[in-house]
Amino acid sequence: MTAAYASDPARARGRRWPEEEMSFRSPFQRDRDRIIHASAFRRLKHKTQVFVEHEGDYYRTRLTHSIEVAQVARTIAGALGLNDCLTEAVALAHDLGHPPFGHTGEDALQALMAPYGGFDHNAQAIKIVTRLECHYADFDGLNLTWEALEGIAKHNGPVAGDLPYALADYDAEHDLELGTHASAEAQVAALSDDIAYNNHDLHDGLRAALFDEADICDLPMIGPAFAEVDRLYPDLDPKRRRHEGLRRVFAAMVTDVVETSRALLAESGAGSVEDIRHLGRPVIRFSDALWADLQQIRAFLFANMYRAPSVMVERERVTRIVNDLFPLFMAQPDLLPAEWRRNVDAQDEVALARSVSDYISGMTDRFALQEHARLTG
Template identity: 70%
Template sequence: MHAPFASDPEQTRGRLVAEPSSAHRSEFQRDRDRIIHASAFRRLKHKTQVFVEHEGDYYRTRLTHSIEVAQVARTIAKALGLNEELTEAVALAHDLGHPPFGHTGEDALAELMAPWGGFDHNAQALKIVTRLETHYAAFDGLNLTWETLEGIAKHNGPVTGDLPYALAEYDARHDLELSTHAGAEAQVAAVADDVAYNNHDLMDGLRAGLFSVDDIRALPIVGRCFAEVDRRHPGLDPDRRRHEALRRVFGVMVEDVIAESRRRLAAAAPASAQAVRDLGRPVVRFSGPLWSDLQQIRAFLFANMYRHARVKKMRVTSARVVRELFAAYMAAPESLPAGWNAHALSGDETRLARAVCDYIAGMTDRFAYNEHRRICGDRTWR
């Protein structure tokens, strides 16, 4: 039984291009399925979070991360009485717009695209699902429902100020009400993202040897979870001990979100999905004390993982690959594949830059390196 403030697929605001309803699937189920079958979703398999694609088989990729986020999001959505299919659709799509090399690639493209409307991975995800996926006969993109598009565009909160061009262009023809908070399902997807990456960055950092268990035992939440495992399972081998402790960290975060969100929803008593948007504040959140604990964990990861010498070296090389690929395509747009260079050779510099940006943003880590080596003749990345 869904809560009154859950999004109802029978009451969706619809799709930009009208389609007949499915006899067997709800509108939000169809959105989820289209995202899973999208080319951009498959490419997430070879786009990494912190490490580059060839570093090892066990580190998280954007694909495994998105699946983990969707699992957490469904758990929270079910506990809160929300629509699980919509929550899952937004969770699975939230990273579609990430370029190769994670935030390093995004920072490089944002700097390069500053003269031509900027770059933002959420805006790029929206562009992918509304234009760049070209598999359907009747429309470009996936023709998702308004609710799913809203969640992709603003699951992290209202979007105001100077909009990235990809977001501004679509919003001009299909108003996503960017200045308001998204529905509760999209808010769940955003918090589930925080839960997933806080946990798996600790796990990946330990696996990579960037820090040790002794280094993180002083962190809030983490220390007491290790202490509980040691009390319950003395002498456990290191791998199981680490897993048992970090899954408890995971559980602490999820339980906190559910308890705090129930408290906020009970206080606000929204009578509909739209009432959640109209509140002017988020309803799905961590509690204050746990959020403070997470900030300490993030500060530790920033200093000991994201700014570790090994990771910084990869960041420098990866940023150079993106910058030099961009320059090479801008100088010789005919080197773009057919279908891309048709747009790029129009003689309009803005159009060219945006085509080059879209092409690079869609690359996997490995393909970007190989393409850089092919075009620029540079093997120093190895």
């Protein structure tokens, strides 16, 4: 049953460039489908989360992560009576703006772009879906609904202060009401991102042998989950034991969000999606107790995975790659592909830097490594 505070596709605010809608696909379904068919979405296949793309076929990529986030988001949206198509669209698009090499690549681009308006992956996602995807005859971008754009821009909450230029420029043309919370659907996408990466980072860290089950069984949620598996399945094969333990952690997070959010939504008295936007607080949350548990798990992962010696060596290497490519393209714009330099005045340093940033951020891990080797020898 659809809740009163769900986003109603029949009442969607429309697209920036008016289009005739379809009788057999809702506006939010079309948003989701356009994101899936976008070039930037396909490139997520060769962009990784923590490990660099060539390091192994079993680690999560941005694409597999986005699919996992969408699966979790659909489940939670369905349990809460929300629009699952809008939820899925925001979930699938939430990482479109990430550059190569995960958060390491983003850190490098943020520093390089500081004099030119900044870089932020959420703002870059907005630029991709409103401008950089150039396939349609009538408009640049994907011409998504206002609700989808709002969700991509502020699924993590209201956006204030000094905005990255990519978001500020678009918002000046098409007001996304950045000072309010997003729809409950977009909030579900944000929490589903947390659930997915908390789960799969544990799994990838174990697979990479950065730690083992004995190391994580002292952590909240994880220890009890593995204890239950051992009780139910004594002497279970280690691979199956790992899977059974982590799937229980995964289920605990999903269940907690559904139960906590259901209570918050009921308490809010919200009767429309506009009520959700103007409540002044999120309505999709973990419970305080589970959030405290997750902070312990994240602290463990930070120390033992994100800052593991082998990962730090790779972080330094890929940071050098981004730091080499950016000034090289700035000094020699002719090295950019023709489509990237066609509309850029090489004498306009800011415009050139933003074009270079767009080009580098769109690279996959593999292509960035290949281009660096080709251009620097």
